[in-house]
Amino acid sequence: MALMIQTIPLQLENPFHLSYGTTTVRENVVIELPGAPGGYGEAAVVPYTGETAARVIRYVEDPAVAEAVRRDPLLLEDAIDALPPGESSAARAAVDIALHDRWGRTLGQPLYRLWGLNPTRCPQSSFTVAIADDEADYREHIRAAGTFGLIKLKLGSGDWRRDLHLVDLARDTVGSRFCVDANGGWSAEDAAQIIPLLADRDILFVEQPVARDDFAGWKALRETLPAGMPPLMADESVQGVASVPPLAGLADGINIKLAKCGGLRAARQMIALARSYGMRVMIGCMVESSIAVTAAAHLAPLADYADLDGNLLVSNDPFRGMRLDGGRLHLPDAPGLGVTAADA
Ligand SMILES: [Mg+2]
Structure with missing residues (x-):
């Protein structure tokens, strides 16, 4: 077969x-x-x-x-x-x-149980809001995301002052907590300007401030930013297990995604490796159905941050698995992933 x-x-x-x-x-x-x-x-x-x-x-x-x-x-x-x-x-x-x-x-048994993990220890998941050209649309998307206690704002619009304006619009619209993801859209100079202003705005963490391969940028930020900044989390700069050691001492943490690292076994190796360097861990996802997002969610009890909204960004998810309720993660109590076909 x-x-x-x-x-x-x-x-x-x-x-x-x-x-x-x-x-x-x-x-x-x-x-x-x-x-x-x-x-x-x-x-x-x-x-x-x-x-x-x-x-x-x-x-x-x-x-x-x-x-x-x-x-x-x-x-x-x-x-x-x-x-x-x-x-x-x-x-x-x-x-x-x-x-x-x-x-x-x-x-x-569910995967989290086979790994000995406590399903009630999942961090709250963020919900992502993309950049919008129109301010009224943007506020609308922020308002719709307002049921989530933590909202991830995509930045890197090409102008860091506009990025900061988006953060202010969002904060002005709902009372959620915010984190931001520049997707590598800033130069080290831009990042050094905006990050202290994001710290003033109580941003939980800043993801991928500089471009994927801009290790000089990561290093410059480490050297120039004052203490008390939000943690800088690497996403595009980190792919598989071997990409973790070069980021130790540069990024404060890593965003692990199964599609980047090759699966759950590699993800668990990366978590152990990151912890050995004192780094923070985020479990993220791509735009995915409930299969891949639920697989990643089984690792959430090991993480500091979770960004597991990939299936909520799609309108026709053919599967059911983990649930998010206002960002609170509920792992399925069923064997394996605990994923079923939506029409089953
Ligand atoms: Mg990211």
């Missing part, structure tokens, strides 16, 4: 306008392991990373993947070790997630 492979078009509630550009639909790849007890996985196809559905499918159809998947469901580590590295970390994550789901289903 072969893996079930399906591309799912995820319709975005609001066009997602970031410093990279605008998208209205994403096409992710969902897989299901053959036979009982099965297991779901998902690869986020994020255009700005150069990912394509075709590349994901090529990986999943690799005979070496089929062979790894045929292994004993309880020997999870052996199966993951047998996966080819491939060129797509999102594709590897899909298979890793499905193998974890099957492992948990076979043992009859």
Whole structure:
């Protein structure tokens, strides 16, 4: 029996306008392991990373993947070790997630329980609001997000003064707490200007202030910013396990996403590594269905911050899993991921 492979078009509630550009639909790849007890996985196809559905499918159809998947469901580590590295970390994550789901289903326990984690210790998840061109629209989106106690504002509009204005508009609109994500849209000089002003505005953390490969920028910020600034969290600058050590001493923490690092096993290694450097940990997601977001949510009890709203940004999520209620994360109390088809 072969893996079930399906591309799912995820319709975005609001066009997602970031410093990279605008998208209205994403096409992710969902897989299901053959036979009982099965297991779901998902690869986020994020255009700005150069990912394509075709590349994901090529990986999943690799005979070496089929062979790894045929292994004993309880020997999870052996199966993951047998996966080819491939060129797509999102594709590897899909298979890793499905193998974890099957492992948990076979043992009859949710993943968080097999890892000994306390589901009531999840940090509050933020909800993301993208940049809008029109101020009235922006206020509308902020107001709609106001049920969340923590809102993540996408910045990096190209002008840090406009970014600061967006923060002030948002703070003026609802009483939530805010964090910001520049998606690498600032130069080190811009970041050094705006970050102290964000500190004055009680911003919880600042994500990816400078460009992905701008390590000189990270270093300059570390040297020039005064004490008492919000934590600087690396996102685009951190990908897999090997990308963590170079950021130690530069970023205050890392945003781990399964599609970047290749799955749950690598994510757990990154958490341990980050902690060994005294770094903070955020568990994030891409625009994804409930499969991949719920997989990431099982790690939330190990994190300081969670940004697990990816499935809430889409209007046609075909699956059900973890729930967010005003940002409070509820992990499903069911074996494996605890994800089911929405129409089941
Ligand atoms: Mg980010």
